[in-house]
Amino acid sequence: MTGVKAAVTFVVYRGTAPKNWDEIVCGLGGSIYHSTIWAEYQKKRKEGQPIFLLGFDNNGLPCAGALALLKMSPYLIVSRLSCSLVLSTHPFTRDYDRNLSVAFMRKCEDYARSLGCIHMAIDSFLAGGSAYFPCDFGYRETRRLEFCVDLYASKEELWRNISRDQRERIRRLSREGVATEIGMERKDLKDLEVAREFTQAKRSQQGMGYDLPTSGEFYDAIYEYLIKRGVARLFLAKRGREILGAILFAAFNGRASSIFSGSTEFGYKLGVQSGLFWAAVESFKKxxxxxxxxxxxxxSAANETDPLHGIYRFKQRLGTRPVVCRSGERILSPLRYRLLGFGSRILRPYL
Incomplete structure (x- = not known):
């Protein structure tokens, strides 16, 4: 543990979270992406070494924090050229204070430099309420839209906010013999895997393919670290024993966020994702x-000419509101970054 004297006292905990970390996260409005469980899950997936960053005010009370992952090669020389510090999402701060966010991020950057990091990044999951805009501070910014529903509205209002065509799809599912359920066992994740594989194949045919982990270890980690520990819900749509679609939600501190989803060919035809969404709304509201x-x-999917505009429109028709989330990347050592680019062909197998 190390401390840095500043207007915000900055304290670093490498590998192990401080006492009551999750209580601090929840008290200051943080999300699953700041939690100790998420840190352990990312470590299991070998995404980096978890580092817990915490800021204290002049009264010694926690006022800001973040979960970071140190990404580096196991090869010493290469790691000194290429290590990166990545924040899992924007820091949580008291009252979403912008000045506090800026001061805390500067401390994060100073810490990354002290580690010899060439690069720093900040992800944007569940960061729609953040007052920190990376592009204002030298980051190359990427903007995403997340689609949110406020569950404090009445069930009747939430239903009315869904477009008429989607409401009819949801009603039709029961007439077609489709039922939704929550899967809590490891075997249920096989259904998610099947649905995701079909969706990935469908997107590839449309020229929008993406990498999809297929190892059993990937789904083992989801079960052991998320579902089994009560911070994830797997919603499944089936007709009899046939899987039609699935959505996995992370669930923490009053907020549920979809992580993975997919549908089979017949599931797409029936529109089961609409039914799964409504089942999740009812369950989480309850x-x-x-x-x-x-x-x-x-x-960019908001543009009608974008290949992903159909997904944008579908999520909007569920009665959600799009919220801008900003991620960013910043080069901390331009000279070493250029050297790395020059030698990337040689070093790539070791990065």
Whole structure:
């Protein structure tokens, strides 16, 4: 543990979270992406070494914090050229204070430099309420839209906000014999895997393919670190034993956020994602959650000519409101970055 004297006292905990970390996260409005469970999940997936960053005010009270992942090669020489510090999402701060966010981020950048990082990044999951705009501080910014529903509205109002065509799809599902359920066992994740694989194949045919982890270890980690520990819900749509679609939500501190989803060919035809969304709205509202987030997409999808505009329109028709979330990347050492680019062909197998 190290401390840095400043207007915000900055304290670093490498590897192990400080006592009551999750209580601090929840008290200051943080999300699953700041939690100890998410840190352990990312470590299991070998996404980096978790580092917990915490800021204290002049009274010694926590006022800001972030979960960071240190990404570096296992090869010493290469790691000194290429290590990066990545914040899992925007810092949580007391009262969403912009000045506090700026001061805390500067401390994060100073810490990254002290580690010898060449690069720093900040992700934007559930960061729609953040007052920190990376582009104002030298970051190359990417904007995403996340689609949110405020669950404090009445069930009747939430239903009315869904477009008429989507409401009819939801009603039709029961007539077609489709039922939704929550999967809590490891075997249920096989259904998610099947649905995701079909969706990935469909997108690839449309020229919008993406990488999809297929190893059993990937789904083992989801079960052991998220579902089994009560911070994820897997919603499944089936007709009999046939899987038609699935959505996995992270659920933490009153906010539910979809992480993975997919549908089979017949599931697409029936529109089961609409039914799964409504099932999640009903379930999380009943549990007292305040917000449901149906996931994100690049901001460019709002343009009618964008290949992903159909997904944008679908999520809007569910009665959601699009919220801008800003991620960013910044080069901390331009000279070493140029050297890395020059030698990338040689070093790539070791990065």
């Amino acid at each position: 549990e007292g959650f305040l917000e449901l987030n149906r996931g994100g997409i690049l901001e």
